[in-house]
Amino acid sequence: MTRPVVIRGGRVIDPSTGGDAVADVMIDDGRIGAVGRNIGSPDGAVEIDARGKVVAPGFIDLHTHLREPGQEDLETVATGASAAVAGGFTAVCAMPNTDPVADNQGVVGFIVRQAQRAGKARVYPIGAISVGQKGQQLAEFGEMVGAGAVAVSDDGKPVMSSHLMRTALEYARVFGIPVADHCEEMTLAQGGAMHEGLVATRLGLKGIPAAAEEIMVARDIILAELTGGHVHLCHMSTRGSVELIRRAKEKGLRVTAEACPHHFTLTHEACEGYDTNAKMNPPLREAADREAVRQGLRDGTIDVIATDHAPHHYDAKEREFDDAPNGIIGLETALGLAVSELVEGGLLTLPELVLRMSTLPARLFHLPGGTLATGAPGDVVVFDPAAEWEVRPERFASKSRNTPFAGRRLRGRAEVTIVGGEVVYQRT
Amino acid sequence: MTGLGKDLVGLEPLSADQLRLILDTAEPFKEVSERQIKKVPALRGKTIVNLFFEASTRTRISFEFAEKRLSADTVNVAASGSSVSKGETLVDTAKNLEAMRIDMVVIRHGSSGAASFLGQRIASNVINAGDGKHEHPTQGLLDMLTLRDRFKRLQGIKVAICGDVLHSRVARSNIWGLTKLGAEVGVCGPPPLLPRNIEELGVTILPRIEDAIAWADALNILRLQLERMTAGFIPSLREYNRVFGVTTERLKKAPKDLLILHPGPMNRGVEIDSDVADGEHSVILPQVTNGVAVRMAVLYLLAGGRPGPQQAAGGDEA
Numbered sequence: 001m002t003r004p005v006v007i008r009g010g011r012v013i014d015p016s017t018g019g020d021a022v023a024d025v026m027i028d029d030g031r032i033g034a035v036g037r038n039i040g041s042p043d044g045a046v047e048i049d050a051r052g053k054v055v056a057p058g059f060i061d062l063h064t065h066l067r068e069p070g071q072e073d074l075e076t077v078a079t080g081a082s083a084a085v086a087g088g089f090t091a092v093c094a095m096p097n098t099d100p101v102a103d104n105q106g107v108v109g110f111i112v113r114q115a116q117r118a119g120k121a122r123v124y125p126i127g128a129i130s131v132g133q134k135g136q137q138l139a140e141f142g143e144m145v146g147a148g149a150v151a152v153s154d155d156g157k158p159v160m161s162s163h164l165m166r167t168a169l170e171y172a173r174v175f176g177i178p179v180a181d182h183c184e185e186m187t188l189a190q191g192g193a194m195h196e197g198l199v200a201t202r203l204g205l206k207g208i209p210a211a212a213e214e215i216m217v218a219r220d221i222i223l224a225e226l227t228g229g230h231v232h233l234c235h236m237s238t239r240g241s242v243e244l245i246r247r248a249k250e251k252g253l254r255v256t257a258e259a260c261p262h263h264f265t266l267t268h269e270a271c272e273g274y275d276t277n278a279k280m281n282p283p284l285r286e287a288a289d290r291e292a293v294r295q296g297l298r299d300g301t302i303d304v305i306a307t308d309h310a311p312h313h314y315d316a317k318e319r320e321f322d323d324a325p326n327g328i329i330g331l332e333t334a335l336g337l338a339v340s341e342l343v344e345g346g347l348l349t350l351p352e353l354v355l356r357m358s359t360l361p362a363r364l365f366h367l368p369g370g371t372l373a374t375g376a377p378g379d380v381v382v383f384d385p386a387a388e389w390e391v392r393p394e395r396f397a398s399k400s401r402n403t404p405f406a407g408r409r410l411r412g413r414a415e416v417t418i419v420g421g422e423v424v425y426q427r428t
Numbered sequence: 429m430t431g432l433g434k435d436l437v438g439l440e441p442l443s444a445d446q447l448r449l450i451l452d453t454a455e456p457f458k459e460v461s462e463r464q465i466k467k468v469p470a471l472r473g474k475t476i477v478n479l480f481f482e483a484s485t486r487t488r489i490s491f492e493f494a495e496k497r498l499s500a501d502t503v504n505v506a507a508s509g510s511s512v513s514k515g516e517t518l519v520d521t522a523k524n525l526e527a528m529r530i531d532m533v534v535i536r537h538g539s540s541g542a543a544s545f546l547g548q549r550i551a552s553n554v555i556n557a558g559d560g561k562h563e564h565p566t567q568g569l570l571d572m573l574t575l576r577d578r579f580k581r582l583q584g585i586k587v588a589i590c591g592d593v594l595h596s597r598v599a600r601s602n603i604w605g606l607t608k609l610g611a612e613v614g615v616c617g618p619p620p621l622l623p624r625n626i627e628e629l630g631v632t633i634l635p636r637i638e639d640a641i642a643w644a645d646a647l648n649i650l651r652l653q654l655e656r657m658t659a660g661f662i663p664s665l666r667e668y669n670r671v672f673g674v675t676t677e678r679l680k681k682a683p684k685d686l687l688i689l690h691p692g693p694m695n696r697g698v699e700i701d702s703d704v705a706d707g708e709h710s711v712i713l714p715q716v717t718n719g720v721a722v723r724m725a726v727l728y729l730l731a732g733g734r735p736g737p738q739q740a741a742g743g744d745e746a
Contacts, residue, residue: 021585027704066456099440197624197625198624198625198628198629200623200624201623201624201625201626201629202440202629203540203541203562204541204559204560204597204600204602205540205541205560205561205562206561207624209624239607270461273544274540274541274544274545315517318517318519319518319519320518320519320539320541320545321539321540321545322539322540322541322560323539336619377687394558
């Protein structure tokens with residue numbers, strides 16, 4: 001039996017109710033017990049002083065790579081879940097590109113059990129769309145959902161077959177789950193190492209044109225209209241994509257989208273000097289793309305912020321740019337980047353930030369959490385939006401260190417993270 | 429006036445003064461190769477590794493001659509394929525070589541950025557002998573030296589780089605070097621073989637080969653890799669020659685005689701016709717001769733040789 005928790009005197013932001021006021025939050029028996037002024041302290045309660053800080057429903061990352069099973073030297077469910085709570089996330093959705101692929105109830109169930117054993121953040125597996133992520137045969141959505149999957153995706157690999165994508169969107173409707181797509185037209189993107197543009201031309205690296213993403217975004221929108229399915233567009237990176245989504249939403253289609261902190265913070269210039277920590281897919285784009293992503297987050301064209309947390313070993317990044325793997329870790333820098341770039345940049349208010357990192361992620365993938373309503377799961381983050389800190393990868397809870405943000409000074413960090421009424425992270 | 433720094437990874441980071449320093453230092457070294465005894469003691473006692481991850485005949489031999497004529501001790505390492513397929517990483521390979529106490533590494537590698545990657549991780553001087561599609565600085569320098577020999581200046585001359593600019597490290601080094609010294613650079617090739625935003629590097633895009641011939645004082649004709657056809661960039665070599673080939677017939681219509689450069693190896697009858705390659709305005713072989721002198725200058729300067737170039741070429745081997 002966990003002890004009750006009372007978080008006192010913080011600015012309590014709950015976009016699900018529109019609440020934004022200084023108050024206490026009481027969590028009892030793993031659930032939100034009460035939000036209000038001068039709440040009494042139950043016997044044996046843990047008291048947390050949140051004066052000057054924000055109290056919000058815990059962040060939910062719809063796009064995380066935990067690497068287990070198969071690449072436990074890079075990350076495990078336990079270390080990834082620890083990194084999550086250190087970043088203020090109370091739940092993460094684990095992408096299925098593991099080894100073996102999470103394309104069946106066995107692997108999905110294994111990930112759920114590993115997360116329960118770790119006891120940090122909640123982990124919701126995302127099942128594969130196709131068997132082995134090979135893009136041919138549909139995976140068993142029904143059995144995976146039964147084992148705990150909350151969505152399907154072949155992330156890491158695009159669904160090149162439009163027939164498969166159509167089928168997935170239609171079949172997913174039976175289970176009410178979204179189909180999350182990594183949008184990349186492979187014949188255009190093949191062999192590309194970074195964004196196609198001036199920097200790639202100068203560095204002599206093969207580029208990935210923005211069109212490679214936009215063609216698939218357009219296709220997915222058309223298929224969403226055809227099928228009535230819910231397509232969730234992962235890690236949007238180009239101004240063209242943002243424009244396509246804006247128009248789809250105006251038409252009322254079931255299209256949702258996410259953007260990553262690196263895409264609203266960096267541009268392809270970060271690849272100068274062949275910095276492999278700036279190598280990712282989709283690649284860092286141009287200033288106008290970054291601005292479009294920011295504006296998309298501001299006006300809601302892009303619904304949520306997701307990390308695309310992608311751990312890689314030091315050795316794998318310590319090589320020629322062409323040979324280095326794509327991706328960076330993001331769970332422990334997402335909040336700091338979102339506050340520094342979007343809130344300080346005047347694009348989002350703090351309630352809007354919580355909306356895009358907690359309330360809407362929960363709503364989009366039909367997850368518990370994302371709210372401080374009485375009876376909701378006791379998943380809460382206390383964060384200090386004014387705290388300034390320096391990114392020190394050697395201090396990360398993640399097993400990996402691959403980040404282009406080392407040494408960067410950020411504002412905003414998690415102080416306390418509570419999952420199911422239990423304090424699972426407290427900054428020391 | 430400073431030297432070149434530790435490494436030569438490209439012409440992009442160099443200043444106009446540094447480029448001139450290399451070209452001026454190359455002048456007296458030309459004469460060394462014309463001597464009966466083709467050797468000076470400038471790099472005596474220095475150890476240089478030629479680390480070639482890609483096949484190369486001309487560049488490797490040119491570097492080796494340059495090193496030997498400066499009295500350096502040289503070792504050639506031909507490591508085929510990328511470091512990944514070889515099982516040892518590039519940085520491990522280089523650190524092992526360095527543990528044997530070497531002074532310089534000349535590297536040719538299929539990945540863009542490999543030379544600067546290496547230069548950041550080892551203490552020895554690193555010279556880029558071509559990295560992927562990035563740069564081939566000594567080729568750029570020898571092209572510039574050859575142009576300067578003929579025109580007596582680079583300022584204001586018009587050089588059209590023709591062909592597969594997209595995949596060409598030679599093109600990039602030429603663009604940087606020539607524009608920094610005041611030449612005008614144009615690029616001409618099938619649009620699928622021109623890189624995005626190339627005009628932002630300060631070059632003029634010349635849509636047709638006829639436009640390049642009408643515009644330029646010199647043509648630098650790039651080798652067309654035969655695999656570009658199967659990769660879908662161009663329909664056929666025959667059509668390439670018909671539309672973009674440099675032929676005598678086309679050159680006859682030029683308002684003036686054009687100097688003809690080619691970094692080699694040539695595909696005769698594809699990007700360049702034989703009578704052009706062998707014609708009176710071709711400087712393709714003088715380019716090769718200048719390659720040794722330019723590489724001697726680079727090696728000499730990176731080894732800490734003093735800019736006063738006459739001293740470098742002075743003194744026969746005792």
